[in-house]
C-alpha cells in the first residue's frame with residue numbers, strides 16, 4: 001500500500017492533477033508551513049521524544065527550505081497572511097523546542113528566512129515532558145508489565161481504555177484517542193497509568209527554548225507567538241481554563257519579546273467556534289491552525305501544512321521533491337485516499 005501511495009504521488013506530481021488540487025485546496029492562499037523539533041542525529045539525544053513524527057533531521061530541514069526558497073517568496077507570517085498570494089510562503093514552528101535554536105536557526109539565518117516560533121510558555125527552559133510524551137513513555141512501560149497482571153488491571157478500567165491492557169496498541173493511535181476522550185476518561189487513564197508504571201523522569205537535558213535563546217533569535221528575524229501555557233487541547237477546557245491558557249501564554253510572550261501583540265497557534269490545531277472567539281477576545285492578532293479545517297479561512301484560523309519526515313520524504317527519509325510538492329498542495333493522507341478512490345485505484349473498503 002505504501003509503495004502504491006508513493007507511486008500515485010509521483011503520478012500526481014508529474015501530471016496536471018496537482019495544479020488542479022493546489023488551486024482547489026489552497027484556493028490561491030499563501031502557503032504557511034510548520035515544523036516541530038529539528039535535531040542533529042549525530043549529536044542530539046532525543047530519546048525523551050515519544051512521538052517521533054515531531055522530529056525532523058536537520059539535513060532534511062535544510063533541503064526543504066531550499067525547495068521552498070526556490071518556489072516561493074518566503075516572508076514572515078503576518079506579511080504572508082496579508083499578501084493573499086499563493087506565491088508567498090511563511091515558516092513556523094510549534095511547541096518551542098530547543099532544536100529550533102540549536103539546529104534550525106543557523107540555517108534560517110544563513111538563508112535569510114524569517115520564521116515564527118509558537119511557544120508553550122509554561123515549559124520554557126524546561127526539561128519536563130509534555131502530556132503526549134508522558135503517555136508514550138507510560139505506554140511503553142505498560143507493555144513491559146506481565147500480561148496477566150496487565151489484563152487484570154484492565155478489568156477495572158472503562159471500556160474506552162480496556163484494549164490498552166489486553167493488546168499492544170500503537171502509541172499514536174492511543175494519543176489520538178486521548179485527545180478525543182472526555183475529561184473523566186482522561187483522568188481515569190492518567191491515574192491508572194501513574195499507579196501502574198509511574199511517571200517519566202525529566203529529559204537528560206533541556207528540551208525547550210530559554211529566554212536568552214529567544215532574545216538572540218529575535219534580533220535575527222524570528223518572531224514569537226503563543227501556543228498556550230501547558231499545551232492542552234483547547235476544546236478540553238472550561239471557560240476559565242481556556243481564558244487562563246490564552247492570557248497567561250500571551251503575557252509570557254509579550255514579556256519575553258517586548259511585543260505588544262502576538263499570534264496564537266491552536267495546540268494540535270483543534271478548535272471550534274468557541275475557541276476561535278476566545279482567541280479573538282483575548283486580543284491576539286490572529287491564529288494559525290493545522291489543516292484540520294481548511295474551509296475555515298479567517299484571520300483566527302489560518303490553515304497551515306505540517307512538514308515532517310513522512311510528508312517530505314515519502315517514507316524513505318531522504319528528501320523527495322514529488323512527496324513534498326504533493327504535501328504542499330495540501331494533500332494529506334485522507335485527501336490522497338479520496339483521490340485514489342475517485343480514480344478507481346482503491347476499492348472503497350481498502351484500508352490505508
Ligand SMILES: [Zn+2]
Pocket residue numbers: 094095227231267268
Ligand atoms: Zn503543539
